Amino acid sequence: MTTDWTKTASLLKAVVIGLGVLIVLAAAAVVTELVRRGGSVVDAAGGYATVAVSLPPGARVIAMTGEDDALSLLLEDGGGGQRIVTVDRRSGAVLGTLTLTPGR
DSSP: OOOOHHHHHHHHHHHHHHHHHHHHHHHHHHHHHHHHHHHHHHHHHHTOOOOOOOOOTTOEEEEEEEETTEEEEEEEOTTSOEEEEEEETTTOOEEEEEEEOOOO
16 A cells, blocks of 8 residues: 655645644734834823922932833932822822821
8 A cells, every 4th residue: 555655745745835824824913913002002102201200408319210101119208208199190189198106
């Protein structure tokens, strides 16, 4: 029982070509999605405004971290007390303040 190797080779060649076409289509879809999302990221970043955030007198920023549209600042006042102030990046409005006190 022998098989005709030309039929097998032709079938294998068709499978390889088909998979190659699928790879090219998938790569094009990924590039298209990256370009589409990249444009929205640029638009979102361009929406930030330049605002002034008022700090209490004598306070200085020790550390800062951001997530989405919130920016958290670790402040130290003149007396050595610390607080975390979270502000909105777009408006500069204070979203909340967490005062850190020593344990008792």
